[in-house]
Amino acid sequence: MPKKKPAPKRRSGCPLNASVEMLGDRWSLLILRDMMIRGYRSFNEFLQSDEKIASNILADRLRRLESYGIIATERDASDGRKVIYSLTAKGIDLAPVLTEMVMWAARHEETGNQPLVRQMQSGKEQFLAAVRQRWAKERSHLTA
Amino acid sequence: MPKKKPAPKRRSGCPLNASVEMLGDRWSLLILRDMMIRGYRSFNEFLQSDEKIASNILADRLRRLESYGIIATERDASDGRKVIYSLTAKGIDLAPVLTEMVMWAARHEETGNQPLVRQMQSGKEQFLAAVRQRWAKERSHLTA
DNA sequence: AATGTAGCTTGCATATTGCAAGTGAAAAGT
DNA sequence: ACTTTTCACTTGCAATATGCAAGCTACATT
Numbered sequence: 342m343p344k345k346k347p348a349p350k351r352r353s354g355c356p357l358n359a360s361v362e363m364l365g366d367r368w369s370l371l372i373l374r375d376m377m378i379r380g381y382r383s384f385n386e387f388l389q390s391d392e393k394i395a396s397n398i399l400a401d402r403l404r405r406l407e408s409y410g411i412i413a414t415e416r417d418a419s420d421g422r423k424v425i426y427s428l429t430a431k432g433i434d435l436a437p438v439l440t441e442m443v444m445w446a447a448r449h450e451e452t453g454n455q456p457l458v459r460q461m462q463s464g465k466e467q468f469l470a471a472v473r474q475r476w477a478k479e480r481s482h483l484t485a
Numbered sequence: 486m487p488k489k490k491p492a493p494k495r496r497s498g499c500p501l502n503a504s505v506e507m508l509g510d511r512w513s514l515l516i517l518r519d520m521m522i523r524g525y526r527s528f529n530e531f532l533q534s535d536e537k538i539a540s541n542i543l544a545d546r547l548r549r550l551e552s553y554g555i556i557a558t559e560r561d562a563s564d565g566r567k568v569i570y571s572l573t574a575k576g577i578d579l580a581p582v583l584t585e586m587v588m589w590a591a592r593h594e595e596t597g598n599q600p601l602v603r604q605m606q607s608g609k610e611q612f613l614a615a616v617r618q619r620w621a622k623e624r625s626h627l628t629a
Numbered sequence: 630a631a632t633g634t635a636g637c638t639t640g641c642a643t644a645t646t647g648c649a650a651g652t653g654a655a656a657a658g659t
Numbered sequence: 660a661c662t663t664t665t666c667a668c669t670t671g672c673a674a675t676a677t678g679c680a681a682g683c684t685a686c687a688t689t
Contacts, residue, residue: 352536352537353535353597354535354596354597355515355518355534355535355536355596355597355599356586356587356588356590356591356594356596356597356599356602357514357517357518357534357583357586357587357590357644358515358596359590359594359596360514360586360587360589360590361511361512361514361515361586362511363511363590364586365509365511365512365514366497366509366511366676367505367506367509367510367677368505370501370504370505370509371499371501371502371505374499374501376671383636384635384636384637385633385635385636386656389634391497391498391499391502392496392497392499392502393629394678395678395679395680396636396637396638396679397637397677397678397679398678399637399638400636400637400638400679401676403505403572408520410593414595414683420635420686420687421669421685421686421687422634422635422636422686422687423636423686424635424636424637425636427594431593432594434589434592437585437588437589438582438585438586438589440585441581441582441585442500442504442505442508442582443500443501443504444500444580444581445578445581445582446500446503446505446507447500448503448576448578449554449575450500450503450579451628452498452503453497453498453499453502455498455500457500457501458500469611477563477642479499479609508631510645511646527666527667528666528667528668529665529666529667532667538633538647539646539647539649540667540669541646541649541668541669541670542645542669543646543667543668544667544668544669545645545646546644563652564655564656564666565655565656566654566655566656566664566665566666566667567655567666567667568666568667568668584671630689631688631689632687632688632689633686633687633689634683634685634686634687634688635684635685635686635687636682636683636685636686637683638676638681638683638684639682639683639684640661640681640682640683641677641679641682641683642675642678642679643675643676643677643678643679644667644676644677644678645675645676645677646670646673646674646675646681647672647674647675647676648672648673648674648675649670649671649672650667650669650670650671650688651668651669651670651671652667652669652670652686653666653667653668653669654665654666654667654668655664655665655666655667656663656665656666656685657662657663657664657665657689658662658673659660659661659662659663659687
């Protein structure tokens with residue numbers, strides 16, 4: 342368990358409010374989905390995602406997510422233009438939140454019946470384990 | 486399982502995007518928390534909640550949540566001024582989402598160490614069962 | 630050297646939010 | 660009965676956030 346932040350001034354002390362202040366907007370969770378499920382890691386990949394986020398908003402959200410410790414940025418060693426965005430442990434811990442949101446919408450709304458949904462429904466815990474494992478593998482070069 | 490809505494035009498077909506379009510703002514989930522966990526049912530109760538939502542925003546969010554079928558409204562039989570807001574089945578199905586968001590923040594942020602958090606951590610499934618049971622009880626007058 | 634690419638920033642129009650005050654109908658108090 | 664409160668909002672307006680198109684800078688490629 343990583344150390345917790347001393348919490349900036351919030352509207353209330355409720356943990357749900359903390360989550361909402363960090364993630365409660367129309368883009369942050371979609372960026373995290375792209376990182377967690379699709380393996381996106383660069384600015385241009387996020388830009389080209391289905392929902393078509395504007396580049397100024399994307400830049401702002403990446404900055405915010407980093408300031409919360411949910412994602413980390415590093416420069417690409419072999420290409421000085423590229424920035425690599427990756428999930429921190431705190432970010433990967435959001436997997437259960439995303440999973441529940443996907444399952445809820447799949448259950449109550451007419452959405453694309455992506456393979457993702459079936460994968461989640463057929464075994465939530467296995468799905469989460471797979472996400473975590475992939476994440477650990479991708480990070481291995483940082484801790485090695 | 487209730488019938489799904491034919492989905493208004495969305496930015497994408499991803500179920501997570503559907504969830505974010507319905508719930509991705511700074512207030513909706515807090516209103517649902519108040520209904521689900523605190524048992525709030527009236528406009529004034531929501532207004533007085535810790536985070537101090539503005540009355541125009543509250544009115545707008547209640548309208549939106551109703552339009553999505555997440556909450557229902559009825560007039561109070563014994564007081565013609567009062568409107569009673571309650572969760573639908575679709576709304577109560579958000580309990581796992583709220584739970585995961587609370588547990589995530591409690592784990593990674595310095596938030597008030599409410600009894601709620603401990604209750605959730607000590608047994609998520611029991612907590613969810615309790616919420617659902619309380620909800621079923623409150624609704625019994627409607628289905629009787 | 631010229632062209633392309635990645636990750637942004639800037640300017641500006643539009644939409645959303647937040648604050649304070651006000652409204653109308655119904656209930657409670659006198 | 661009539662005055663005051665309560666409840667669920669609405670309105671006006673300033674501040675903030677969002678979205679679009681274009682531009683910019685540091686690399687990288689040819």
